[in-house]
């Protein structure tokens with residue numbers, strides 16, 4: 001099974017940023033209020049994600065590292081409208097098959113309690129040993145791809161790998177204002193984001209992550225129709241070109257990169273005034289979870305809407321109307 005894990009690892013674990021994404025998603029699923037991410041060497045040397053979520057019970061610790069051991073789904077019917085981010089139970093197994101992984105967790109409020117399990121490449125130490133840890137979980141991933149040199153060779157410079165990690169962090173931190181976040185690289189704190197649920201929480205989070213200038217040249221919108229709600233910010237043409245890659249779209253709080261969505265936004269931009277410009281946006285689409293499947297693929301961020309046409313038209317017309325109003 002470890003070999004199968006290494007093969008599967010290719011799908012889920014491409015580079016440090018994919019590890020960070022999977023670990024953060026697990027932390028979110030565990031109901032965490034604070035998530036700390038710490039890296040060394042762009043993540044190739046160390047990736048550590050620490051959370052204050054529900055934790056993993058002693059008996060479940062070795063299970064968490066074995067393939068298809070997900071605690072998040074009881075039956076096939078659960079797949080319909082599944083709310084959690086992970087559901088395949090292969091991320092931790094895959095990551096541990098290509099790294100030195102240490103998992104420390106505690107489900108109790110007593111910080112002296114807690115358990116630890118380690119795995120090193122194909123070798124998993126089955127013994128769980130006591131280790132103090134506050135309620136929650138810490139996962140440390142060291143020496144990514146140490147046993148798959150071909151894969152390790154594909155890692156780029158520390159700077160490039162960290163840029164990918166920061167981008168993954170940004171997307172996830174933009175998806176949950178109510179969670180407090182920290183990002184550290186080589187002992188330096190780069191982001192420290194306080195949790196908040198007040199009306200200005202979004203603006204603070206967006207300027208902290210995308211720079212204060214983002215909102216200066218953006219239009220805020222909040223539109224609701226036929227059971228769909230679209231809110232967030234779209235950049236206006238005065239927006240500097242340097243920010244052209246700032247495209248963030250969330251469906252029911254999940255990061256999504258989808259062709260139908262991209263098409264609708266591009267269309268609205270092109271129609272109104274943004275000839276030749278890349279759209280810039282942070283947008284949140286909310287709809288009945290029963291009419292959208294966000295778990296089409298574990299890493300590709302695609303979605304499947306039951307009525308794609310309706311969603312496309314809603315996105316297009318909402319943006320079109322909002323942008324046309326501010327046309328210079």
Ligand code: ADP
Pocket residue numbers: 022026027030051053054055056064065069070071072085086087088089090091092093136137
């Ligand atoms: P999945 O997220 O698809 O279930 P993973 O391999 O990512 O699969 O995780 C396996 C299991 O380990 C999860 O289902 C969960 O029960 C447990 N787990 C992993 N990370 C955490 C965490 N940070 N807090 C609590 N439980 C966790």
Ligand code: MG
Pocket residue numbers: 022025026085086087089091092
């Ligand atoms: Mg997971």
